[in-house]
Amino acid sequence: MRTSEKVLIPIATKVLSAVRETPDGVTLTLDLRLGHSPGQFLQLSVVGIGEAPISIASWGGDTTTVHVREVGNVTRALAACRAGDTLYARGPYGNGFPMDATWRQSLVLVGGGCGVAPVRGVIQYILAHRGDYEDVVAFLGYRNPAELLFQAEIERWRRDIDLHISFDNMDGGCDFAATQGFVTDLVRQKEIPGGGSTAFLCGPPIMMTVASRVLMEKGMPEDRIWLSMERLMYCGLGECCHCMIGGKYTCVDGPVFRLDTIKEHIHE
Numbered sequence: 001m002r003t004s005e006k007v008l009i010p011i012a013t014k015v016l017s018a019v020r021e022t023p024d025g026v027t028l029t030l031d032l033r034l035g036h037s038p039g040q041f042l043q044l045s046v047v048g049i050g051e052a053p054i055s056i057a058s059w060g061g062d063t064t065t066v067h068v069r070e071v072g073n074v075t076r077a078l079a080a081c082r083a084g085d086t087l088y089a090r091g092p093y094g095n096g097f098p099m100d101a102t103w104r105q106s107l108v109l110v111g112g113g114c115g116v117a118p119v120r121g122v123i124q125y126i127l128a129h130r131g132d133y134e135d136v137v138a139f140l141g142y143r144n145p146a147e148l149l150f151q152a153e154i155e156r157w158r159r160d161i162d163l164h165i166s167f168d169n170m171d172g173g174c175d176f177a178a179t180q181g182f183v184t185d186l187v188r189q190k191e192i193p194g195g196g197s198t199a200f201l202c203g204p205p206i207m208m209t210v211a212s213r214v215l216m217e218k219g220m221p222e223d224r225i226w227l228s229m230e231r232l233m234y235c236g237l238g239e240c241c242h243c244m245i246g247g248k249y250t251c252v253d254g255p256v257f258r259l260d261t262i263k264e265h266i267h268e
Contacts, residue, residue, distance in 0.1 A: 018085075026068050030089065033062045034092050036064075041093055053234075055118040056118065104132065109122060110183065110187060110208075111139070138157070143167065187214045197224065199212075209266055222258075223259070238252040
């Protein structure tokens with residue numbers, strides 16, 4: 001499937017594995033090769049239930065990974081899938097993060113909650129092209145250790161990027177290196193790469209707003225800060241007008257936007 005075809009007809013794909021990672025979240029690996037950019041999304045559907053936009057949580061390879069958070073009928077049906085089940089997918093849609101435009105730069109990644117899913121695709125891209133980027137520092141934040149995503153990959157990531165993890169609440173304990181507090185506090189406390197660096201953010205609007213402000217206080221201009229906006233998208237083609245933000249369509253103009261182009265509309 002090619003992005004330029006803008007297809008409306010879903011194609012069938014098998015679920016290769018389904019891993020429950022959090023109380024309300026499941027990571028699905030699909031038998032689907034996309035050739036997509038990190039930060040793009042799929043429209044995934046379950047027959048008889050409906051369709052939902054889901055961020056792609058992987059990059060490269062012959063399979064595609066998504067993380068589904070159960071928030072409604074469709075996502076509950078997706079999260080109930082098991083290996084061997086059939087889903088339907090169309091896409092990939094959206095623009096993704098500007099990986100080519102940041103070649104030879106330092107990167108700052110900030111992900112919060114299930115917003116870490118598209119950041120995982122960015123990290124996989126960086127690891128596959130590590131020599132093409134300078135310093136890479138990532139801040140990942142969750143409400144508590146039980147909501148940590150992709151735990152099996154964290155030590156692998158630590159070997160190649162400067163990775164920091166925080167939990168809002170660690171009362172239940174934590175058996176690996178992490179900090180208690182908001183991820184935005186981590187961004188404030190830690191050094192970030194100097195001039196010429198670019199930031200990619202994905203997570204709750206308040207997190208992205210505060211993180212953007214902290215990054216700008218540290219000297220990063222707003223035209224180097226990119227945010228992935230998760231809106232209520234339906235068609236993925238800019239036809240239904242359901243996901244407009246500041247006169248732009250999230251599904252075709254985004255979901256990744258440069259801060260200076262949408263800063264007045266983040267909380268709409």
